[in-house]
Amino acid sequence: MAENSKIAVSKKRAPVLYFIVAIKLTKGVTLLLAAAGIFSLAGRDLGGLFDQFVRWIHFDPENRFFNNISDWLDTITTTNIRVLATGTLLYGLFLLVGGTGLAFRAKWAIWLAIGESAFFIPIEIYELSRRLGRPIAATADPSHIAYPKLGLFIVLILNIIIVWYLMQNRQRLFRHHH
Numbered sequence: 001m002a003e004n005s006k007i008a009v010s011k012k013r014a015p016v017l018y019f020i021v022a023i024k025l026t027k028g029v030t031l032l033l034a035a036a037g038i039f040s041l042a043g044r045d046l047g048g049l050f051d052q053f054v055r056w057i058h059f060d061p062e063n064r065f066f067n068n069i070s071d072w073l074d075t076i077t078t079t080n081i082r083v084l085a086t087g088t089l090l091y092g093l094f095l096l097v098g099g100t101g102l103a104f105r106a107k108w109a110i111w112l113a114i115g116e117s118a119f120f121i122p123i124e125i126y127e128l129s130r131r132l133g134r135p136i137a138a139t140a141d142p143s144h145i146a147y148p149k150l151g152l153f154i155v156l157i158l159n160i161i162i163v164w165y166l167m168q169n170r171q172r173l174f175r176h177h178h
Contacts, residue, residue: 014173016165017102020113023158024099031092038085046073107174110166117162124156 041049047070054061054070061070098116101109131149166173 014169017169017173020162020165021099021103024095024102024113028092028095028099031088031095035085035089035092038081038088042078042081042085046076047071049073105174110170110174114163114166114170117159117166121156121159121163124152124159128152128156 050066050070050073051061054066059066061067094116098109098112102113128149131152
């Protein structure tokens, strides 16, 4: 009898699942906070705010680099900001719902997490291959420096591991929800 209870307890333990839950919930809360911050920028002079920030950190706002950023920020409309904030809010809520469902081991949540993680894998592969195909010296675009490539590679590997883990363990982890 004690052996059966040990087996049942060991099947219920899932530290990797709870790590995935923590990632999803952390990302969800972070995105909700980001959405609130983005919403607060709607209708404000982004170029002026950026110039104030540049002055506050004691850089020259007339520098060509900062001036280009300020000019680009002036092209962003209130509608663009609201659309970005709404998308950020919805994705944050999606992650919170999925993470909470995983924590409670709802069967629908595992498919939501697998689908969400798997959705980004081809996008990350495409973006990584696009960035790796470009020599750093050939572009003045700072988005193609080495560090974002490493970060993107790590996110890709994490998503592959999450999808693999959830697919391999879905029966064991979510058996009680038939």
